[in-house]
Each structure stands twice: as C-alpha cells, then as structure tokens.
Amino acid sequence: MEKSPREITTNQTGIHEDLVDIVNKYKHSQFKKPIAQHTQESFDAAVEWLGNWQGDVIIDACCGVGESSLVLSQRYPNAKIIGVDKSVARLDKHSHYKQQAKQSVDDNVRVFQADLNDFWRLMAEQVKVAKWNISKQCVFYPNPYPKKAQVQKRWHASPSFIALLACSKNIEVRSNWLVYLQEFQLALELQGVKSEIAEVSGEPITPFERKYTESGQTCWELQTLADGDDR
Template sequence: MPGANSVTSNQETLHKDLEEVVRKYARTTFLRPIADHTREAFAEVETFVEKFYGKNGDPGTASGVTNAIRDGAPGANAETAPQAVILDSGCGTGESTIHIARRFPGIPVIGIDKSCVRLNKAGNPSQTAGEEVPANAFWIRAELLDFWRLALEHVKADKWTIPYHAVYYPNPWPKQSEATRRFHMHPIFPTLLALGETIELRTNWEIYAREFAEAARIVFEENAINETAAHLEVQPQITCESFDPSAPETAFERKYKEARQELWRVLVALPQ
C-alpha cells in the first residue's frame, strides 16, 4: 500500500445540501432490486452463522452482547434470542475482521467487501501475527447496500441482532459533486442506522465524520427510522471525536497513523 495521503476536497465544511438530502431519504424507502449474487452470498453467511452456533452454543442475548461490546467478553446465551452477528462492512483485506473477531470470540463476525482481489488477502500470515484465524471470522464478497437490506430483513424478523457494526474508512467521495455517494447522503442510510445497536464509523476526514454524525441525528429526528425498525424508538447517543488508535486495525489506519494524520470516529449507540 503506498503512502497515505490526506483527503483533498473542494468542500471546507458540512455539505450545503446535507440536511435536505438526508431528510428526503429519511422519508422514503430504497427499492432498488437486490442482485441475485448478493442473495447467494447472504445465504452463505446464513449457513456460516447457523453452523457456528450449532457448534458453539446458543446465540447471545441482545443485552448480553451489548455488555460484551463494553467489556470485551462474549455475550450471554439464551435459547429464544436472535442470533447475534457482527458486521465489518467494507472490510477490504479483512484485517479489521480478525481484530474484531478476537475481541468478541463468541459471536460470528462477517467481513464484507465487493473486491475479490482484496478479500483474497484476508487471513494471510501478515494479518494473523502467527496465530490461527479466529473461528468466528468469515469473509464474503457482496455488494454492501444489498447485503444491508437483506440483513435488516433478518433483524426485523428477530432472526438476527447486530450489536456492533464496523464501517471503517469508507471511500469519502471528497468532491462536492460526489457527495450523494457518501453513505450518509445516500438512500441506504436509514437502513444502515436501523441495522445495529452500535455503529462505529472511522475516517481520516473530519468533515465526513461530522456529516455522518449530523445525518444520523437528522434521521432519528425525522423518526423515519421507526418505519424501518420499530425497536428504534429511542434517541441514540451520537458521538463524533478524534482518536489515536494504540493498535491500528486496518492497513489504512496504520498508514494514517504513521503519517500522523488526525483520525476521527463516530459512534451511534442505542441505549439498552
């Protein structure tokens, strides 16, 4: 990976159309047909999750899994609970999936990326530091937006609960003309917010982080999220802050840290 450059943009503050665009999409439903190849990929993930819990026991309860996120321990088990699944969206070469899987060994962690070239590097020795790939780590090639919609169907049907959703260093689309390609200015954003109890975005562009946080606030204010997931009736805690990772979890994060770039994260957490 070449040296990490800072984000260059012709945008110096929050996008002027942010609120208008986010409110519009908060009031609508994204209806693009889901690609067959993503349905097939999702079915592979379903199989992995079922086999993981068949071998390792019952899925964690929502509250137990939330405590696992706070305490770094696997969630409690209950026969009637939805299956807890953690998503690592846009995982790239999959290094972050390994780190997350080690933090939560009792929960399947699904790394998702659209690039076969990147995913072919997942689990290589340079990522595992001589250790075995965690048994709860699984990588799949899929289109994120379609995968999220299928995952939300499982959440709404109480088949899954997603206690933690990692969205690390997505393409920031820094040109103002590309702004509607950013996750938070896309019709998919209400779906993204409805998926997880805790969503963590990481980026090296402060404007992207602040836009993401503000867009989340707007969507919840609109209450449009309640049409997508009825259990999201409470206001989340939204934090946007700079951070300095002691142990970088992705190649990008490592390069940014070495280049002494300021890193940002947004946490959108629903109270339990």
C-alpha cells in the first residue's frame, strides 16, 4: 500500500525573522555566479523552439514530471508553455504523463532540464530586450526546505528572486506549507508586488497536489494581483 505523504515538519513556526534582511540584501546586490553550461544549452534550445513567437509564454518552474505543464498547455492553448526542472529523473517521466493526458495536447509545450537560478537570469535578459513576452509564471509545489537553517534555499529568499520578478510579476505559487506562501508574499511586498493567498480548489494539477489532497492535507495558492504588476 502506498504511504500517505508526510506533512511538513519544521522547527520554524512563522515567517523567518531574517527574511526581510535577506530579501533586501539581494535587492541591492548583483548575482554574479557563472551560468551552468547545461542550463545555457537548455535555454538555447528553448530559444530555438520559440523561434519568432510573439505571443504569450508561460513558465512552469519546478515542473517535476511536467503534468502541470500539460495542464497549462490545455488551459492556455494560445500560449507557449515552458516547463523547467533540475531533475532528469523526473523529466524522463514526462512522456508517460503526456500519453496519459485526458485531452489531446497540442504542440505548445516543452520541458527542459536546467538550474532555475540560471534559467531565470537568462530569461530576464530575454525580457529586457523584448524577445519574450512572459505573461505568467507558475511555481507549483517547490521544495519548501522547511528547516529554519534552510531559508536561503527557498526561492523568495534566494539571489535569483530578483531575476524571477524581472521575468514577470504575474506569479502563481502553490504549497502545502502555508508559511512558505506567507514568506513569499512578504518578499513580494518588499518588491512592491501585491498578492493574495487562498486554499487550492479544483482538480489537482501535479502528482504532489494529488497526494496531499487525497491524504487530507490543505494545499494553498498565492496569486499576485494585477495592480501589483507594473509590466
């Protein structure tokens, strides 16, 4: 019998006391880490795939097996969906999920193996020169790194957060750990972006979400608000 997914266990009960200082530090510094070669190659492949596309591009960050990428491709048939995950093992399962998709999937979705810390920086440069129109970014069930000492491994407390926002401020984040979204919301506020948090409703869009909901866990979603998007 398959075990139910464990609930978040953490020694941190609220928003991390250092979060504001961490976010402000990265707000006024430059991320100079060299771009990993495999990520550059994946980004070049994404650029080639998009070609001269002038329409909407939706990013599915931490896409895992890419089930959510397929859901997005069905929900936004007139957009191009780019799924990104660092795990080759997870992405190798994407073909299975594509075959199991309940609806026919048009050729508007691709998944790429890359380090998002680098991929976001490369995308931000593309946006700057107006080559990509990133209309939405989804970060569904990222690793929450719930230990207090792991705070800077969370996307909103990482140096890549500034590049993430530079790509698009229309962002949806989901997690089964409410504190993660509360921290993400605070990090957004520090950058002048408003958002709201609510319980997830509707059909699950990732294997994680399906397991969490079937085990009785509450899942949460954060959505940025239109008046917080200055793009």
